[in-house]
Amino acid sequence: MPKRENNSGTAIQTIRRACSILKCFTEENPELGVTTISQKTGIHKSSTSRILSSLQNEGFVEQNAQSSKYRLGLGLVSLAGLVLERLELRDVAQPIIQKLARITQETINISVLKEDESVNIENINSPQPIQHIGLLGRRTPLHCTSTGKIFLAYMTKDERQGLLDETLKSYTQYTVTDRKALEEDLEKIRRQGYAVAHQEFKEGLSAVAAPLFDHNGMVIATISISGPTYRMKKDKIETYLPYLLETSEEISSKLGYSKL
Amino acid sequence: MPKRENNSGTAIQTIRRACSILKCFTEENPELGVTTISQKTGIHKSSTSRILSSLQNEGFVEQNAQSSKYRLGLGLVSLAGLVLERLELRDVAQPIIQKLARITQETINISVLKEDESVNIENINSPQPIQHIGLLGRRTPLHCTSTGKIFLAYMTKDERQGLLDETLKSYTQYTVTDRKALEEDLEKIRRQGYAVAHQEFKEGLSAVAAPLFDHNGMVIATISISGPTYRMKKDKIETYLPYLLETSEEISSKLGYSKL
DNA sequence: CCACATCGTTGCGTCAGGCGCAACACTGTT
DNA sequence: AACAGTGTTGCGCCTGACGCAACGATGTGG
Numbered sequence: 311m312p313k314r315e316n317n318s319g320t321a322i323q324t325i326r327r328a329c330s331i332l333k334c335f336t337e338e339n340p341e342l343g344v345t346t347i348s349q350k351t352g353i354h355k356s357s358t359s360r361i362l363s364s365l366q367n368e369g370f371v372e373q374n375a376q377s378s379k380y381r382l383g384l385g386l387v388s389l390a391g392l393v394l395e396r397l398e399l400r401d402v403a404q405p406i407i408q409k410l411a412r413i414t415q416e417t418i419n420i421s422v423l424k425e426d427e428s429v430n431i432e433n434i435n436s437p438q439p440i441q442h443i444g445l446l447g448r449r450t451p452l453h454c455t456s457t458g459k460i461f462l463a464y465m466t467k468d469e470r471q472g473l474l475d476e477t478l479k480s481y482t483q484y485t486v487t488d489r490k491a492l493e494e495d496l497e498k499i500r501r502q503g504y505a506v507a508h509q510e511f512k513e514g515l516s517a518v519a520a521p522l523f524d525h526n527g528m529v530i531a532t533i534s535i536s537g538p539t540y541r542m543k544k545d546k547i548e549t550y551l552p553y554l555l556e557t558s559e560e561i562s563s564k565l566g567y568s569k570l
Numbered sequence: 571m572p573k574r575e576n577n578s579g580t581a582i583q584t585i586r587r588a589c590s591i592l593k594c595f596t597e598e599n600p601e602l603g604v605t606t607i608s609q610k611t612g613i614h615k616s617s618t619s620r621i622l623s624s625l626q627n628e629g630f631v632e633q634n635a636q637s638s639k640y641r642l643g644l645g646l647v648s649l650a651g652l653v654l655e656r657l658e659l660r661d662v663a664q665p666i667i668q669k670l671a672r673i674t675q676e677t678i679n680i681s682v683l684k685e686d687e688s689v690n691i692e693n694i695n696s697p698q699p700i701q702h703i704g705l706l707g708r709r710t711p712l713h714c715t716s717t718g719k720i721f722l723a724y725m726t727k728d729e730r731q732g733l734l735d736e737t738l739k740s741y742t743q744y745t746v747t748d749r750k751a752l753e754e755d756l757e758k759i760r761r762q763g764y765a766v767a768h769q770e771f772k773e774g775l776s777a778v779a780a781p782l783f784d785h786n787g788m789v790i791a792t793i794s795i796s797g798p799t800y801r802m803k804k805d806k807i808e809t810y811l812p813y814l815l816e817t818s819e820e821i822s823s824k825l826g827y828s829k830l
Numbered sequence: 831c832c833a834c835a836t837c838g839t840t841g842c843g844t845c846a847g848g849c850g851c852a853a854c855a856c857t858g859t860t
Numbered sequence: 861a862a863c864a865g866t867g868t869t870g871c872g873c874c875t876g877a878c879g880c881a882a883c884g885a886t887g888t889g890g
Contacts, residue, residue: 321620321623321624321627322584322620322621322624322876322877323848323875323876323877324582324584324585324848324876324877325584325585325588325621325624325625325628326624326627326628328585328588329625329628329630332649333649335649335652336652337652337655340652340655340656343866343867344866344867344868345865345866345867354849354850354851355850355867355868356849356850356851356852356867356868356869357848357849357850358867359867359868359869360581360582360848360849360868360869361582361585362867363581363868364581364582364585364586365585365589367581367586368585368586368589369684370589373867377866378857378866378867379867381653381656382649382650382652382653382656383653384653384682384684384689384691384707386646386649386650386653387650387653387654387689387691387706387707388689388707388708388709389592389593389595389642389646389650389707390642390646390647390649390650390651390706390707391650391690391705391706391707391708392595392596392597392600392642392705392707393641393642393643393644393646393647394647394706395597395600395705395706396600396641396642401695404694404695405695405696405697408668408671408672408694408697411668412668412672422644424629424644429644429647429648430651431644431647434664434668435661435664435665436665437665437668445651445652445655446647446650446651446654446655447644447647447648447649447650447651447652448648448651449648582847582848583846583847583848583877584847584848584877603837603838604837604838604839605836605837605838614878614879614880615838615839615879616838616839616840616878616879616880616881617877617878617879618838619838619839619840620839620840620877620878622838623839633838638837638838638885638886
């Protein structure tokens with residue numbers, strides 16, 4: 311048997327396998343067949359079938375009755391709900407950002423830093439039906455998102471070095487891949503207290519983000535407004551900014567932060 | 571080795587074990603130690619430790635650096651996000667219910683039926699900080715919640731028989747445990763097109779719910795307003811009702827439902 | 831301040847349980 | 861009707877997950 315199928319170190323294989331199967335499902339491929347999964351993961355078809363069947367018993371995946379393809383199950387939502395509940399931040403922030411959502415009519419996200427990515431833990435989607443940008447739980451890179459740059463800007467240079475890859479991956483023609491240019495951008499973000507990103511991660515997508523501080527003055531999360539680039543021009547962003555900063559300050563102060 | 575640790579049939583033990591470990595975590599006990607989990611599940615301490623370690627590699631659990639206790643991880647949120655995204659209903663409903671949340675200032679939930687429980691797939695919490703009633707992913711019983719009674723009311727009697735236990739479990743002194751009384755309640759709910767529950771599931775908790783129909787005229791979900799009983803008196807509910815029904819009709823029509 | 835209790839982790843040898851193989855039932859296509 | 865595709869399932873082999881016990885770390889009470 312091949313020693314390492316996808317990832318790290320010492321762990322129970324069955325669990326590693328089960329997880330790698332779960333991770334096959336994406337936004338683009340929400341339903342997958344046994345054979346496809348088997349190919350993607352390199353796990354034998356029979357094992358794949360058995361693992362899926364086990365996961366189904368637990369409600370982690372469901373099987374489409376007609377196509378007999380599998381998809382992720384509601385059991386995951388229950389567990390994830392507990393994770394989200396643990397984050398007091400979310401309780402505090404939710405009512406407050408509703409006002410911001412109403413004013414801007416754009417998508418609002420709250421994200422936390424998890425390893426070398428930021429993870430959305432709360433989102434209110436824009437009522438304007440363009441594209442769903444604010445998927446709950448979505449992970450995005452740090453160096454090319456407004457949210458991520460906030461995290462980078464408010465950590466020490468050493469921490470930053472540890473998290474960023476050698477070469478900054480380019481996602482669009484606007485992605486900043488030069489280390490020095492990024493550092494300058496971060497310096498500017500620290501000065502002004504917010505971060506902007508235009509199409510640095512995805513074409514046609516723009517966002518503004520501000521930091522959320524806890525009682526220790528640490529940045530524990532970010533709040534961001536995002537929307538299609540054509541709606542998020544400079545003047546529009548300048549209109550939103552005071553509301554964004556007001557909101558972030560209100561949440562931070564409820565988390566026990568004082569500016570002193 | 572004992573044949574059945576907790577649940578059904580033929581499945582890979584490691585996965586069943588891993589899942590039963592994950593399911594140890596609750597709202598009341600969000601952080602657990604290896605020994606505690608081992609006792610709860612009946613799995614040997616060493617195996618428990620190894621399984622947790624594997625799950626940690628996958629981001630499904632995290633370990634508190636100080637106490638070295640475990641808690642559920644953000645990796646689950648990413649997967650659950652994909653589940654929620656799959657439900658087009660959620661995209662459609664989210665912008666619409668924001669208006670309802672603003673008007674009522676109470677907690678709004680959207681739930682779907684999953685086996686013999688209803689599962690919250692979307693919630694907007696009340697800005698009034700009393701208690702968090704609308705946990706995402708929370709599962710609630712059918713016969714004593716406004717949401718659940720909607721599902722029961724709009725299914726056939728046979729389906730209902732299949733889902734309800736022999737004896738209706740009593741959660742509070744107000745829980746309807748008499749089969750006949752429940753049927754009468756459901757009949758009333760069908761007539762008026764909404765369901766009310768006062769403290770039937772939890773003391774001090776009240777809610778009103780209405781059905782959401784898809785293009786086939788099937789009830790696929792419910793929308794509910796919930797809050798503390800002292801705020802949800804009869805007159806208050808009557809004030810909310812037209813807004814609730816208007817909202818549910820708006821969502822249903824966007825799902826392709828027409829009243830004809 | 832040390833003995834003790836309790837925590838979570840880890841080598842080790844064993845054997846149960848997960849594995850790959852191949853045959854299977856089933857569906858939809860040529 | 862033959863076929864290529866799906867997902868599922870006995871079967872027997874052998875690997876890999878298991879329980880045991882020892883370990884280091886932590887903290888607690890005498």
